[in-house]
Amino acid sequence: MSLFEVQVMIENKAGMNDPEGDTILNDLVLKGHHGAVKKIRSAKMLKFQINSTTKQAAESAVKKICDDLRIYNPMVSKVTFSAKSI
């Protein structure tokens, strides 16, 4: 057993509205004349520190927790899990 950090990134599915990202783009970034920026999408990240045997096992254990506890709604959100040992 060793300790892993599993990063869980939750964002609206592609094509769905993202008011937060739009607001940051229009009301902050573009107002500062950073015209090269074309799009901003917001996301939420959770970092789990979990004891596990492998990276894959850590990811799937966290995925199960997130699914069971309804930490995101699969109808709306895209979720990515990535683990690294710490």
Next chain:
Amino acid sequence: MSLQKEELDYLTKKIGREPNDTERHIVAAEWSEHCSYKSSKIHLKMLPTKGARVIHEKGYDSGVLDVGGGYVVTVHIESHNHPSAVEPYGGAATGVGGVIRDILSAGTRPIALLDGLRFGDIQKDSHAKWLFKNAVTGIADYGNCLGIPTVGGEVEFDKCYSNYALVDVASVGFGKKERLIKNHAKAGDVVVLMGGSTGRDGIGGAQFASDSLETEDRSAVQIPDPFIEKLIIEATLEARNQGLIKAIKDLGGGGLSCAISETADAMGVGIELDVTKVHTREPNMKPSEIMTSESQERMLVITDKKKLAKLQQICKKFRVSCSVIGKVTGNKIMKVTDNKNVLASMPAEIVANAPLLNRPSKQPAYLKQLENKRQPSQPKDLSKTILSLLASPNIASKIWVYGQYDHEVGIRTVVKPGSDAAVLRLDNGKYLSVKIDGNPKHCYLDPKNGAMGCFEEACRNVVCTGATPIGMVDHLQFGNPENPEIFWTFLESLKGITEFCKHFEIPCVGGKVSLYNETPHGPIKPTPLIGVLGLIDKTPLKPQKIELGDVLVMVGITKDELGGSEYYEYIHDFIGGRAPKINLAESKKNMDSVLKIIQNGHVKAAHDCAKGGLAIAVSELSMTSNVGCAISLDKVPKEKLDSAKLLFSESHSRYLLVVEKSKLHVVLSELKKKNVSHSEIGTFQGNEIIFSNKKKLVAKLRVDKAHEKWFNSLRDLVLHA
């Protein structure tokens, strides 16, 4: 997402050729049950819609009532059931957004929101709890961001909504009569799309709402953006003030297809639209996707060519995107192009008017069986029964819900949530009382009387604030109408509402029909919801603190009508028996007399007897004033009934009046004069709620203990269970 074969044949015949792919998509969206009302339209005509206060204009999405002094109120009700069942937060929030834009499109400012929420059994079903929690948060976040108070509503839990959600939203608007938008257009006017960008979200939503939820096609989820909505409200109202809007329509179910065809049809003009001009969120959207997308926070505006620049300026000021997407033509054709090619060209009248159906109906077999079921016997400890009813999710205080809503923003709210009905201050010195009510348990056993009962309950609630009912909206929610038994329950409810409207001369100023509300376990119980608006000319009855020695007078007869009561269903888990019926003559007599007494300022508080019956209504009075009471059940005006039935019967037309001793004779003589069944049933005293029958103790509860259960149990259930 497709047309039925007969519909396709009908369309082909009407336009004289085979429709192309884009045309099929447009018509399929518009002819969905959700947009076309094809199952219900021929029957809805029975509702009386005219009245001295009612203002009709073509193309209005909300009801308009003249409240005097040059002012109007507008009202509308809608549901967002299917989207909320899969994404409660966004579904409920965008439901609020949709109904607000209907109020806006009459040219009035939305001033209040009410929500009717229904879910499965939250005590046993964690999914129902998840839906409930998130729907409430969605409504709170959206309404609070907009600065529109959520002033009332109702919450109910019933197994029939397992894995499903009913989220109904009503909104009230207020404005000057002279600023109402009178929808009209002529050839050469420009068509503008204002607000959020059009994306792939919510494509086929109207269709989706018209299908049962079995299909896994759940793309109809939308992300709410209250800040754009707020900007749209302000931009629209400013454009209204400057006279820049000739016609306006909210984009809801069916998206552009529906908005364009209905607007053109209502105005008797044609509209030519270029899909490449629509501001989209994603590249490469197909024309049929643009035409049927149900992306939120969008408005369709028709303006004069000369005024376009001013409108664009206002949109720029509020940073609301706006694109000129087409023009009004004189040929009554709805035409869609992609700049070069014609993609669709059909008479607007045909697109906007689906072939209507006259569906078969049949009385359901279950009704007789349920009425004759052996009824449960009286529990031994009635004090315990009252206590567990007070803590039951349907009866317990909904403070956890309305505590999350800003119900005072806008400083109009005079009577806040938690009382019978909410009261709002209007600018003409009058007050508006609003309430929505539903009762699927009664409606399941007796759809006609059940619906009339919901109507009366909403009326009773506004009457208890001293208001005269002036208009109503109905929201009829049922299962699959293709089932004749379900369709029968729809027709019966509609007949009941119509009868009540006519007897009380309350016009129906708006409403909505939502069918195909099916859960994995079958159809929902019939759930008609009635919203009533009442007007108070002088002073509203604000609930006053009840003092020791005040007397409780009961109006109305308690009958053997426990079918569908909380007592049967929650305590005994029993569905059956006879549901309460309305006697129209008695109902009107009681209501008129109570209203007169309240308006003359003779009572301290008035409360109607509804869910949970007399026992709960009395306890609520005691608990909110923190004072005990002693009630003699033998004095209650009644049919011959045992104590439990007297306590828990949910008979209609009953009111509780709290009267100061000094005014008692005035109240009693007034009731006697009008020949209303009534009686002095007890006094407020001590710190216990005591019910007795012929001097024998029936139930006894400490007020503070009862209050603690009633006040906290729903919150505890949601947060800690």
